[in-house]
Amino acid sequence: MRRLVLTAAVAALALGAAGCGEKPTVTVYKQGQYQGKPDKQPWDNDQFKNDRAAWEKSVKARNLGQNEYVRISGS
Numbered sequence: 001m002r003r004l005v006l007t008a009a010v011a012a013l014a015l016g017a018a019g020c021g022e023k024p025t026v027t028v029y030k031q032g033q034y035q036g037k038p039d040k041q042p043w044d045n046d047q048f049k050n051d052r053a054a055w056e057k058s059v060k061a062r063n064l065g066q067n068e069y070v071r072i073s074g075s
Contacts (some may be wrong), residue, residue, distance in 0.1 A: 021055050043055030 041052070042052050043052045048055045048058070
């Protein structure tokens with residue numbers, strides 16, 4: 001019984017110590033410039049083909065579908 005408790009305590013201590021390390025971070029900001037992937041506009045994809053108006057219409061339709069007052073009234 002004592003050996004089991006000792007083993008469990010050692011395992012808990014090892015797991016606790018493993019969480020104390022510091023992971024290296026990836027730096028994407030160097031020399032005053034952002035070095036990461038450039039962001040695209042949300043409407044710049046295959047579905048909307050760079051058509052901002054179609055994207056906005058789709059977002060508005062989605063929002064109306066999530067509005068409970070509109071869904072219940074049937075409008």
